[in-house]
Amino acid sequence: MLHILFLFSLILTSTHVLAQDFCVANLKGVQTPSGYACKKEKTVTIDDFVFTGLGLEGNTTNIINAAVTPALVAQYPGVNGLGISAARLDLALGGVVPMHTHPAATELLYVVHGHITAGFISSSNKVYLRTLKRGDIMIFPQGLLHFQINAGKRPSLAIANFNSPSPGLQILDFALFANDLPSTLVEKSTFLDDAQVKKLKGVLGGTG
Numbered sequence: 001m002l003h004i005l006f007l008f009s010l011i012l013t014s015t016h017v018l019a020q021d022f023c024v025a026n027l028k029g030v031q032t033p034s035g036y037a038c039k040k041e042k043t044v045t046i047d048d049f050v051f052t053g054l055g056l057e058g059n060t061t062n063i064i065n066a067a068v069t070p071a072l073v074a075q076y077p078g079v080n081g082l083g084i085s086a087a088r089l090d091l092a093l094g095g096v097v098p099m100h101t102h103p104a105a106t107e108l109l110y111v112v113h114g115h116i117t118a119g120f121i122s123s124s125n126k127v128y129l130r131t132l133k134r135g136d137i138m139i140f141p142q143g144l145l146h147f148q149i150n151a152g153k154r155p156s157l158a159i160a161n162f163n164s165p166s167p168g169l170q171i172l173d174f175a176l177f178a179n180d181l182p183s184t185l186v187e188k189s190t191f192l193d194d195a196q197v198k199k200l201k202g203v204l205g206g207t208g
Helices: 002-018 172-177 183-190 194-204
Strands: 066-071 085-091 096-101 107-113 116-121 127-132 137-140 145-150 156-162
Touching: 066 096, 085 096, 085 145, 096 172, 107 116, 116 137, 127 137, 172 183, 172 194, 183 194
Parallel strands: none
Antiparallel strands: 066 085, 085 156, 096 145, 107 137, 107 156, 116 127, 116 145
16 A cells, blocks of 8 residues: 555655646757757747748749748747647649648648638548638647648738647658650659659659
8 A cells, every 4th residue: 555655645745746837949950850959948938939921921932832931840949849820821823732741730720811722631532621710710630631722812810730740841842843854754643744753843843
């Protein structure tokens, strides 16, 4: 009985020692799978817990007519270790966020204004698709391919929330055509012909 009480008290003591209110990221350190090391509490300020960038419109003058303003741990150190982050999504007319995944997080998208056609593809290749309007929210499960397209006649705005301070990002088109993966291998793995692959590599800056 005594050894059980001792173990119980040890667990409580250890939990108390390990528990802390927050762990603001020390961005000068190395990021690990569990996040960044904590800044010394005496160096933490209110600025670590406030991020104002989501109030600024992103520059959509680019190939996808879209802009993503991240409030992830790299920009917003206060979210370190808290399992949360966010991003602003600006979609100009014809704007699109190409098919992509977040390996480390589920995404919750909230439409502030406009109309956005969004969807994801399950591991069984079933498509879940909807055109969202102001006030709608949609979930994109962790690791699944998904996309967003401006479906309206004016710019659209949305806020994405993630259940990780560092959700990760891989864009399918860039993974295939924006690097030096040999064109012959891309052609064999995608069933595209040489001209199509070379064209896409040219557009996205790939070689090979």
